[in-house]
Amino acid sequence: MFKVTRSSDIKDVIHIKVKKFAGYFNPESKSFAVDPHLTTFDDLQKILVEAFNLNGPFHITYLCRDDVGENVFLSMLTDWDLDAAFMTSSDPHLRLKLDAEPYKDGLMSKMKDYESPDSSKMFSNAQLMKNILQPMSDSMNQILALPNVQKPWMSSLGSAFSKLTVGLGYPNSNQTGDEQAFFPSKAPLDDVEFRTYLDESGRLKRPEELRLRVYHGGVVPALRKVVWRLLLNIFPSNLTGEERMSYMKRKTEQYQQLRATWQARADDEHVKYISNMVWKDVLRTDRSHPFFEGNDDNPNTICLLNILTTFSLTHPKVSYCQGMSDLVSPIFVVLNNEAQAYVCFCGIMGRLQENFLRDGTSMSTKFKHLSLLVRHQDPEFFAYLQSLSADNMFFCYRWLLLEMKREFSFDDAITVLEVMWSSLPPQPPDIDLLLEDYTGLNNDKDQTFGSGCQDLKTGSPSPQTISTSTSEDTSNSCMDDFNSGLELGNGEDPPVELNNIVEIVDYATEDSIKNSPQRHRKKISHNTNSDNQAPLEPLPPPEEFGCGNPFLLFVCLAVLLEERDYLLAEQKEYDDFVMHFDRMVRSHCPKKVLSKAMRLFAEYLKSASIQTL
Secondary structure, eight states: OOOOOOOOSOOOOOEEEEEEETTSSOOEEEEEEEOTOOOOOOHHHHHHHHHHTTSSOOOEEEEEEOSSEEEEEEEOSSSHHHHHHHHHHHHSEEEEEEEGGGGGGGTTTTTTOOOOOOHHHHHHHHHHHHHTTTHHHHHHHHHHTSSSSGGGGGGGGGGGHHHHHHHHTOTEEEEEEEGOOOSSSOOBBBBHGGGBBTTTTTOOHHHHHHHHHHHHHBGGGHHHHHHHHHHHSSOOOOOOOOHHHHHHHHHHHHHHHHHHHHHHTTHHHHHHHHHHHHHHHHTTTTTSSSSTTTTTOOOOHHHHHHHHHHHHHOOTTTTOOOOOOHHHEEEEHHOOOOOOOHHHHHHHHHHHHHSSSSSHHHHHHHHHHHHHHHHHOOHHHHHHHHHHOOOOOOGGGHHHHHGGGGSSOOHHHHHHHHHHHHOOOOOOSOOOOOSSSSSOOOOOTTTTTTOOOTTTTTOOOOOTOOOOGGGGGGGSGGGGGTOOOOOOSSSSOOOGGGGGOSSSOOOOOOOHTTSOOOOOOOOOOOTTTTTGOOOOOOOOOOOTTTTTOHHHHHHHHHHHSSSSHHEEEHOOOHHHHHHHHTTTTTTOOHHHHHHHHHHHHHHHHHHHHHHHH
16 A cells, blocks of 8 residues: 655644535535545545445546635645645645546546546445445344353453453354354455544544454554554543544653653663663664664664653653563554654553563463463363473463564564454543653652663563462552452462573573573373362453453464474473474464464353353
C-alpha cells in the first residue's frame, strides 16, 4: 500500500462532504471523516465506492480557491492531488464533487494522462468490500449463543472480557483437527471496515468486537498505528476522534517535557548510569531491521534511547531492565513517532511492569502456570521435562518476559503481538494515562535509580528476584489489577536458583550455553506412575491464568508442542534442549503457532465455562 508522508501542517482529522451527481438524478450527499496522515487516494476511492454503491467509473473534483480568491473545482486523480486537497481544504470541511457518469460531460476525453478505472474491477472491489463489511451481529450472536456462555469467573472483569473470550477460536464446525483454519480466519482489518466500529464523531462504539476482529485476522500495516493505540489502552473511554487527537498532542508535549528535563541533567551520575545501560541494549536491538540498521547514530536508534531513558528515569520503581528495548522496538517501528511510541510503551508497561520488579512474583506465577498447562495438556512431554529438571520452565523466561517477541521474525512478531493484545479485555485508563510515577525529576533519586535493573550479562534478575510466592505474596502482583487473589498453594517452595537460567534475556550464544553451570538432572521415567505424582491442580480461570494474559501461555505451549515429537525422539540433554530452542529464535511460523494456540485456548475457555456453571 502507498506509504503516506504528509506535511505536519495538515490537520489531524479532515471532515469531508461529498455530493454525487449522476445524469438527471438529484444529487446524493454523504459526510465522513478521515485521518489525512493515513488515508491514500486509493483508500478514498474505496470509501466512495462503498458509500455510494458505485459499480462503474467516476471522477472526483475538490473545492479550493484560485490565486484571486475564486472558488474552483480541481480534478483529483492521484495522491498528490489528495495531498493538495487536504492542504487547501475549506474549513470546516473538504468538499468533493463526484461525477458518476464522467463520459457524458467529456471529462475522460479531456484527461489524456488519466486512465479510467475498469468497471468490472470496480464492481468486484465493491462486492468484496460488502463481504468484508457484512454486519457482525449474526456471527456474534451465534458465538454468544454457544452453550455454557455465562461465566461467573468473568464477573470481576465485566461483560467486555467475557464477550471477547467466549468467541475466541471457534472455527467452522464442519472442519476438524488440523483442517480448522483458526488463524487467519478473516482478512486483516482495513480502514474501511475499521470505520464501522466508530460512530459519527469517531468514538469507538464496539471495543470488544474490534478486538475479536483483530484476533481473527490481524490488521493491515497502514492501519496499525491507529489500532495499536486502542489495543494498548492509552485512551480513556468514549473519546471522539478529535478528542483522541488532542489527547495525543497533550501527551506528546508531556513526553517532550520529561525528555528535556533529564537531557538538561545529562552530566548527573544517575542519568549517565541509566542512559549508558540503555545504550548498550539499544545498540543490539533489531539492528538488522531497516529501521535501525546502519551506524550507531541512526536517528531511530537515538529515539529508542530517548524513549527508554525517559521511562527508566521517570519510573524509578521499575527503572531499566534488559528486554524493555525489545518491547518498545516494534511499537516505535509501527508508529514511527517517538512521543507516541513512548505513550504506548507506558500503556503496555502498565500491564507488564510486574515482570521486571525485584520480587519476581509475576514471573514466578507465569512459570508455575505454564508448567501446569504443559502437564495438563501432555503428561508424557511433561515427564520428559521433569527428567531434565526443566519442568520449572525457566528456559521459557525470555518467552514470557517479552511475550514471544523475539521468537518470531520481526514482521511476524508484529502480527503475533497484535493478536495477543487483542485477546485481552479493553482496560482503558479511568481518566488519564500517567507518563511518570512520581512528580518531577528534580528530587534526589539516589536510592531509586537502578532499583529494578537486571544483570546486563545474564539478562536475569538478581538471585533474590524470583521466588515462588504464596497467597500472601500477591499484594504487589498484577492480579491486583483484576481485584482477585492468586492462589499459588500452601507449600513453601525453595527460591529459584537463577544460575539454572542461562543467558535467558541476553543474546545467547552456543558458548554461553556450553559454559553454563552443570545442572542436577532428575531421572524420571516417561511412564511415571500417576500415583507418585503430586495432585494435579486445576487450571486457573482466565483473569488469573498467566497473570491475566492466558493466551500468552497457549502460544508458548504451541511452540513447545511443535517440537515435541522431535525432542522426545532425540532424548536431548538439558543443554542441547535449551540450544534447540535458541537456534529457532526468530524462525517459528506464526500461522502454525497461532492456529494451534487458538485451538487449545478455545478448548480451555470452553472447559473453564463448564467448570463454573
